[in-house]
Amino acid sequence: MRTFPRLALLFTALPALALAQVSSGEQPVPAPGPESAIPPEPVSASPQPEPPRAPRERPPPVTPAIQHAPVRAIEASAPAPDAPVAMPTPAPPPASADDTPDLSSEGPRTTDASQQRLVNGAPLYDPNVNVHIVQKKRFADEGHHEVVLYPAVVQLNGKYTNHVGTALHYVYHLQENFGVQLAGQYNWYSDESHFNLELIDKVREQAQAASSLLLQWGVQAGVEVTPLYGKFAFLNNSLAQFSVVLSGGAGLGATRHLIRPAVANEVDGQTFQVPARYGDTGTKFLGSVGGGFRLQFGESYSIRLEVRDLLYTARVDKVDGCSLSDFEAMETARAGNQPFSDLKLSGGCKVEKFDGVDPKTKKNYREDIILGRDLVAEPSSDVLNNVSFYAGFSILF
Amino acid sequence: MKARSFRVLTSLLATLTALGAAAQEEGVLDSAVVRNRLYRPAGHPELSLSVGLPVQTHLTAHYFFDVGLAYNLFDTLAVEARAGYAASRHTGLARSISESFLDRQDKKITDELEDLWQMNFHGVAGVRWAPVYGKLSLVSDIPAHFQAYLWAGGGVGSFKRKSVIQCSHVVDRTAGVCDDRTSLDDRGTAREDFWVHETRVAPVVSGALGFRFFILDKHGVKLEVRDWIFRDSYRVNLLRDDWEAGRETGEKAPSPGLTHLVQFDLGYTFSF
Structure with missing residues (x-):
């Protein structure tokens, strides 16, 4: 068991x-987003908060073609229909330790118009946009x-x-x-x-x-x-x-x-x-x-x-369609060794399941009547x- | 409480382990999505408090109160010592069985029930391996940084066991009374019961699967499913005449198996 x-x-x-x-053995696929440029190996060992410090460290981007909203976060709960799934731009080498990228080394990227594609109303590489969370x-x-x-x-x-x-x-x-x-x-x-x-x-x-x-x-x-x-x-x-x-x-x-x-x-x-x-x-x-x-x-x-x-919901008042009164009638007939065909049972009662002998195991189904009756003798209900x-x-x- | 509980933990461990490797599947990988960790626990000691509630109760229920001290050797590996007390009790089902069995005199020979030991004081030391570091977007701009970890270790615990079968002094068989209560209908008036008691100190093994969510710099919340495992022990072939006369009866079960206490733990951690 x-x-x-x-x-x-x-x-x-x-x-x-x-x-x-x-x-195993699969190669990772680079994907867009500011965190793609974040170095993998940090220097500092102490936990740090995750403020958007990039704007202080980074020169203004050259993005004349796109008009930005001021500081705002990018909501990334759904894929942007106008943004490709993956960008071919390879990730630059690591340069910073914390969760905020060292954007001072990313200046050239923002000159690429393709990287200024709007996602939910803000460009991915806008320095005035909070670091993408997810x-x-x-x-x-x-x-x-x-x-x-x-x-x-x-x-x-x-x-x-x-x-x-x-x-x-x-x-x-x-x-x-x-x-x-x-x-x-x-x-x-x-x-x-x-x-x-x-x-x-x-x-x-x-x-x-x-x-x-x-x-x-x-x-x-x-x-x-x-x-x-x-x-x-x-x-x-x-x-x-x-x-x-x-x-x-x-x-x-x-x-x-x-x-x-x-x-x-x-x-x-x-x-x-x-x-x-x-x-x-x-x-x-x-x-x-x-x-x-x-x-x-x-x-x-x-x-x-x-x-x-x-x-x-679980309420057990019938087994194989037979109610307590059906089982009692069958049990009385079984004790008297009488056939079940004359019994007046409820319509849904599958009397054949409690009558006869299994040809393979020689088990007399009538012996199970008392067990079936026990199940419905005290009708029980529960929510399982x-x-x-x-x-x-x-x-x- | 044994095999069933064990299945829960085992399945979760197996699937989580597989998930990590499966993450390398093409299309899911991203070269540097969360590679940079905002929180780096390496080198920091850590204090934790936790409360454990039973995932499921059969004959006993346990409520764990633990204190833990950990040292993070690496970002992904820590050693931890936990100690505490488990408030335990018999469930209503156990009490119902004990009361009705007093009057079931047709059963003259029987075995003690399994999984009736109740843990109290306990202490374990173990290793916490946190290979998964992730971020969850709770709402659009609120990140939740978390670690998923496996914990394994061992120690000792003190245990007590109160039989639900062996009453050495039956007070009222029909009413199922085996104590010195002054009011028949109020078991709260009893000062002493006459069920057979046992105590022992035994080795304990514990394993857990959990998540730690980082909050601010030094604080964290832990959610884990923890399994406390110890060897069961009970007697078989008990004779009713003997136990009701206060005599020791039966012999120890040759293969009692293991008892699992599966708990849902909610904890707080502070990193120094």
Whole structure:
């Protein structure tokens, strides 16, 4: 029970690890922006504030063709449509230690009209413009479609349950920071937790049926926003840009509950392994909120690391469509060794699931009636939070 | 609290490590975007205070209060000593189990539950590796400089354990009372309980994944997920007749496994 989720976890990390291997040996691509000219090796070791000191140290630029606004910061939350993604100008050699470039050595650059291109109303190399805080995004999302595959989704808060699954999301980016989303998820492993089984074994207690409800699959529609973005350096020589992603949605999910764990069935001296049996507990309303990081690779690929909380209402008053009165009628018939065909059961009750003998394992399904009845004997309800870690990759087009 | 918690930390560590290398992918790289660090902690000692809250509780809940002293050998590497106290308690679930099990006399032989040790005083020393330095644009003009780090180390901790199964003096079986309360319905009136207690001092290993956000010159805020790991210990094959008579019963579990206490830590740092 414990090893399976760990294996699933390792599987979760595979996409990121694979990309890490592919990435070795790549050469960095210079990009525009004032920080491109900032020297990599600082001299001072003490932290310093980040004031825009450049105007004091730098002679007035020769930019007759462009009329500047006075001192103002450049908002770089979206790529400028009139600015190229990368400039061919190579970065000059390092000359300063702090976060502010030594612009006195950059004078000639500002004479290049191409470098005076307006970005959100201000030129990138205007000395009267504050140092760019975060470089403009290199790739636009607006109008793009994004398909995200999360090969493994692992539940993090499995108190009474454990879930591992795969999710596929589609996002259409209506705007740079806003998109609509369709999400689907299938949990190919969902079972009660080791902790719950320990309670059953040692103290004969277990979670209420509603609290240990298992989610099989879910589909949702929602929205996604990317309010923040940033950049980071790894060991001073590898750099990446990322976005903080927040999402929310609503939809439907199918649930089930464990009726009987796997058992060994002895018949006529032969032992048959009977797999665990689950009962359908219906389709529930599903909601989700989540957040994470999107790390973009080039124009078309990205890695996503997110945590999402799937919330679903759980009320267990029927199992496989059968209510308490149905189970009691079946149990009475079973005790009297009578056929179920004459019973007056509710319409949705799948009586065939509790009647007959499995030809492979010789397990008599009627023995599960009492277990199903126990689940609905005391109808329980809960709102479950299934918090899971999503690791995946996406393609934008 | 064990394997589940461990998965959280492991997955985050694995993916973060991979991300760093993956950043070299063409198209994401930029030769000098954040190469210049505004904050350089190298050579500076550092004092930190932190509060840790449990990410998830099963039978116990811990609230950590720690003080840390660190010295930054390099911008990306520091050594740190942390010490503190964890206020711990049984959860409502543990209490409910203990009360109901008193009356479950059909269960004559059982094992103690796992993960019931509660940590109190603790001290660890470790290494903090911060390979990631970045900037986040909070709003258009407010930069947030941060480091992402991994922390690993070890030390010792003091532990106590109160059984939820072995009551050496049953006062009221039906009501689930195993203490000297004066009012049956008010456990707050009890001065002593009769559950089996144990204490020990044991090695502790700790690992963390966190972010440190720099504020002004010397201040910082840390957010981290920290896992405290120690060896579990409990007894098996307990006989109800023996423990209710106050006799020691059962034997130690041969493979008790590890207990993980996963915490969300919020901290403040001051750099000298």
